[in-house]
Amino acid sequence: MSLEEIVKDLAVTEQDQHLTFDLSEEELAVPVMNIREIIRYGKLTKMPMVPNFIEGVINLRGNVVPVINLAEKFALNRHNSDKRTCIIIMEIDIDDESVVMGIVVDKVLQVIEIPDSDIEPTPTLGAKIQTNFIKGMARTEDGFIIILDISQVLSAEEVAIVSNMHKNNAVEE
Amino acid sequence: MEIDENIQIFISEGEELLQEMEESLLALEESGDDDEIINKIFRAAHTIKGSAGLFGLDHIIHFTHIVENILDDMRNCLIPTSSELITVLMRSQDYIATLLDGIADDFEGDKTEEAELIQLLTAFKTGGSETPACEAEQITPDDNPPSSENDEEEHTQTEHYHISLRLGIDTFRQGFDPASMFRELADLGEIVEAVFIPNAIPDLDDMDPESCYLGWEIALKSNVRKEIISDIFQFSDVSQLTILPPQTHFSEYKHLIEQLPEEEMALGQILIQTGSLTADELQRILNQQQEKIEAGEPASQNRTGDMLVENKVVQKEVVKEALNKQTKVREQKQKALNFVKVDSGKLDKLINLVGELVINGAKLNQITETIQNEELEETMEGLTMSLEELREIALGLRMVPIGMTFNRFHRVIRDISRDLDKQIKLEIYGADTELDKTVIEKIGDPLMHLIRNSLDHGIEMPDERQRVGKPAEGIITLKAQHEAGYITIQIIDDGKGLDHNALREKALEKGIIDEHKKLTKQECFNLIFAAGFSTAEQVSNISGRGVGMDVVRRNIESLRGNVYIDSELGVGTTITIQLPLTLAIIDGFNVSIDDESYIFPLDMVHECLTLTPAQIKEASVQNYITLREDVLPIIHLKEYFDVDNEQYNETYMTHTDRERHNLVVVEFSNKKIGLVVDELLGEVQAVIKPLGRVFKGLSGFAGFTILGSGMVALVLDIPSLIKRVVGSEHQYFDSLKQKSIASKGNSIVH
CATH class of the missing domain: 3.30.565.10 (Histidine kinase-like ATPase, C-terminal domain)
Incomplete structure (x- = not known):
């Protein structure tokens, strides 16, 4: 499925719709509700003095948007970017404040319907990704899809690491 | 209460007036009795009361009226100014502020507080002696209104004011309510008689329901001064108003009838309208003035007012009042011409738009450079200049x-x-x-x-x-x-x-x-x-x-x-x-470190220089260099940022050999430091965007900006960088000091 077709599917923002994507040999999904748009991976501005999972920032029509590298965040094997690498721009609420962030993925796959009833609880063992970032698993013909709890991934405490970083630096100095 | 635009204006103007009132009260406390200041305070209270009347805010009218009475007595020297009184007035002013605040929520104030304040205020009134507290030279007291110095026999025997009022045609359109004027008049005394004058009302066919054709002849029994009565109509659209004090000269009544509708507000006219002078007398004066001018005397030295006083037709105060009024009207006119009130939200939008323009302008500039078309370049140059000016002005609006x-x-x-x-x-x-x-x-x-x-x-x-x-x-x-x-x-x-x-x-x-x-x-x-x-x-x-x-x-x-x-x-x-100075747009200086752009606020850049081999050597081993025989602390920004940890050593080596030869010397608070960068890229205009939720804890940066290329760049926060360097330096020297003191064997408690 081409990126254009997927973007068209995104327009249907129903509760159960999920966007699936590849990330370091894993098939993951995020709810379409939180997705603003998908853009191709381009040049980013690197940020100094931040944790490695922050890939950098991009200019999205005049707004500066932070981009998170999920592979780095989940401690997976990081793939080099190619022409299929994308940034999914997501909008989530952190402490009642709407925050726009991007996540880097290797390849977007498709928009599929995953009703809540099909989502199984996360097995405590065997997942490569920290379980608190996972909302559940969904079974498909090809195997399992991991549905991310995206607000947890980009949550206040996680993001706040950036805010605390410099304080730690300051103590060390 | 639903807040419409007009009430909003009333509230914001009321707040300004209260601010003015507070400043005046403080000034009064400093200076003691000062008529001018008391007048100013009185006017502020009076205007609030008057405007509150327009919106039927009776609780505000009620309280301000009491405050106004006290102020009026102060003005008339019935109550001496005291620090206690000023304190009570300030509390009253605060209370009025809470009343204004409460309009939106239909909150009509804390009645116990109000009662307490009213009690305190009235205590001054009864406590104050009946004899004027001020010096003998004082202006006419209440019960003795100004009158012309003519033969007493010719005076009317009436005990009340006569007010001749014709409302302007736009009274209703301007939102004035004649009923509220009557309410205010009734506050001042007893309305003995009010005769409605229907003459101006046109035939039903020609009548515009939004126009006002009303007029009255009113008899008011009151012992307040004339100015207080005329103040009621100060802001309303009145086409004709004459207030004749009790025991006025007959001729004034005679000429009231002959009066013309409002024309140019010349001094003479004001005096006529306030009843201090008859048109006849004015005519006599004007004739004399004309004669003098014809005799070759410069007119400016014979202002109407002077001549009136000279001829003892009116009292000095009345002329002063009229002149003041004239100046005031003129000043207000000028003020209205020079200032426009703008919703600050609109200003913010404007600034944002200018920001977008600046970014796109920079982009366009870059494209122009690649295309190399002379005409395009010229146009671009003009555009850049206008943009810069626009930016300056837009930012200035918010200052x-x-x-x-x-x-x-x-x-x-x-x-x-x-x-x-x-x-x-x-x-x-x-x-x-x-x-x-x-x-x-x-x-x-x-x-x-x-x-x-x-x-x-x-x-x-x-x-x-x-x-x-x-x-x-x-x-x-x-x-x-x-x-x-x-x-x-x-x-x-x-x-x-x-x-x-x-x-x-x-x-x-x-x-x-x-x-x-x-x-x-x-x-x-x-x-x-x-x-x-x-x-x-x-x-x-x-x-x-x-x-x-x-x-x-x-x-x-x-x-x-x-x-x-x-x-x-x-x-x-x-x-x-x-x-x-501003949070929005700055002049910046663009440098690169590891191919990423960073912006310095240009204001703080003291100089840029290329390091000499000796200085490079110096810089590589210690955190300062010698510049023109001075020691300059430096920061290797690359090391400081540590942009990419893993490749750090590798790039560090190659870069020391290759590019990192440039030093930007920044100055803030009389402290200078040097920052080592790769390349100097030149000046840019930077629209500062906040670091946002994710990066707000990052110190050393003031925000982001978007470059002409569309790339994001970080703006450096020089003061915090300097603070760091100087801070650690202090610590260093301090520890040295401690050591040397300790070695001398002194025990120092730190």
């Missing part, structure tokens, strides 16, 4: 003087010093220093907190001050001034100062620092701003309002500002706040 914010503290200091039984004077310098409106709005609360602290903990009690040989009256100085790209605000008190050892002890106790931490004196002072430092022990109703000093610091830092404390025990404390 407001800090004086307003400063003046607020007169009252705060007055009230608090009374509460604390301290004597404190406020001195203000640099009130006209301009600062971005957003910054001004947000700096008020931190300033308030700092000043409360100085009042409470800084300035000593008068007897204590005298014991140590200081004047009993303490001084708090508020000072604002510009410094390259920044503004500094200082709060200076001449109080007891801070004991840095005590502060250190306390911080140890609270576990904010540990035993081994060496601190400079300066660092000890700044402990005050550490989270968890201000504690319950210090809480009083003055300074400890649940907000710690750490909140103050955070608020200031959220404006990209800094705050420092300096103090000398027994001499006083100086708190310095540094704030950026």
Whole structure:
């Protein structure tokens, strides 16, 4: 499925719709509700003095948007970017404040319907990704899809690491 | 109540008037009796009452009316000005402010407070002696209204005012209600008779239902002064108004009938309309004036007013009043011409748009350079210049003087010093220093907190001050001034100062620092701003309002500002706040480090230079270089940022050989440091975007900006960089000092 077709599917923002994507040999999904748009991976501005999972920032029509590298965040094997690498721009609420962030993925796959009833609880063992970032698993013909709890991934405490970083630096100095 | 636009205007104007009232009250306290100031206060109260009448806000009218009465008595010297009275008036002014505030929520004020205030106010009235409190030269008292000095036999025997009123055709369109005018008249006395004059009403076919054709002849029994009656109609659209005091000369009544409808508001006309002068008399005067001009005398020396006085037709005060009114009307006209009130939301939108323009302009500029078309380049040059000017103007719109914010503290200091039984004077310098409106709005609360602290903990009690040989009256100085790209605000008190050892002890106790931490004196002072430092022990109703000093610091830092404390025990404390001039757009200087762009605020760039091989060598082993025989501390920005940890060593080697030859020397607060960068890329205009939720904790950066290429770049926060370098330097020197002292065998408690 081409990126254009997927973007068209995104327009249907129903509760159960999920966007699936590849990330370091894993098939993951995020709810379409939180997705603003998908853009191709381009040049980013690197940020100094931040944790490695922050890939950098991009200019999205005049707004500066932070981009998170999920592979780095989940401690997976990081793939080099190619022409299929994308940034999914997501909008989530952190402490009642709407925050726009991007996540880097290797390849977007498709928009599929995953009703809540099909989502199984996360097995405590065997997942490569920290379980608190996972909302559940969904079974498909090809195997399992991991549905991310995206607000947890980009949550206040996680993001706040950036805010605390410099304080730690300051103590060390 | 539903808040429509007009009420909104009433509220905001009311707030301005109250502000004016407060300033005047403070001035009155300073100067003692001053007619001009009392008049100003009276006018403010009166205008609020009048406008409240337009909206039928009876509770506001009721209370302001009582305040106005007292002020009127002050004006007429029936009540002497006293500090107690001013205190009550200030409380009344605060109360009116709460009434204004409450309009939106239909809150009609705290009735017990109102009753208390009314009681206090009226106590002055009855307590005041009946004899005028002012000097003999005073203007005519109430019960003796000004009248022409003509033969008494020709005067009417009436005991009441005669008011001849014709409302303007636009009265209703302007939102005035004749009923409210009558209400106000009834407040002043008894309306004996009001005869409606229907003459102006056209045939039903020609009548416009929105127009006003009303007029009255009114007899009012009252012992107030004429000006007070005419004040009622001051703002309304009145096509003709004549107020004749009791026992007026017959001829005035005669000429009232002959009067023309309103024309040019010449002085003579004002006098006619207020009934001080008849048209006949005016005619006589005008004839004389004409004769003199014809005789070759310059007209300017024979203003109508002078001639009237010369001829003893009217009293001096009446002429003065009329002249004042004329000037006032003219001034108001000018003011209205020179200022436009704009919704600040619109201004913000404008600034944002200008920001977009600047970014796109930079982009276009870059494209122009690649295309190399002469015509395009010329156009671009013109466009760039206009853009720059547009930016300057747009940013200028948001700049407001800090004086307003400063003046607020007169009252705060007055009230608090009374509460604390301290004597404190406020001195203000640099009130006209301009600062971005957003910054001004947000700096008020931190300033308030700092000043409360100085009042409470800084300035000593008068007897204590005298014991140590200081004047009993303490001084708090508020000072604002510009410094390259920044503004500094200082709060200076001449109080007891801070004991840095005590502060250190306390911080140890609270576990904010540990035993081994060496601190400079300066660092000890700044402990005050550490989270968890201000504690319950210090809480009083003055300074400890649940907000710690750490909140103050955070608020200031959220404006990209800094705050420092300096103090000398027994001499006083100086708190310095540094704030950026604007939060929106700056002139920047673009440099690159590892192919990423970084922007320096141009204001703070002192010079740029390429390092000599000797300096490079020097820089690679230590954190300073020798520049023109001076030692300059430097930061290797690349190392400081540590942009990519893993490749760090590799790139460091290649870059030291290759590009990192350039040094940007920045200066702030008389401190200079050098920053080593790869390449110097030149000037840019940078629209500053906030660091946002994710990066707000990142120190050393003021925000993001978007370059002409569309790439995002970080804007450096020079003051915080300098603070870091200088801070660690202090520590270094301090530890050296400690060592040398220790080696001499002295025991020093730090």
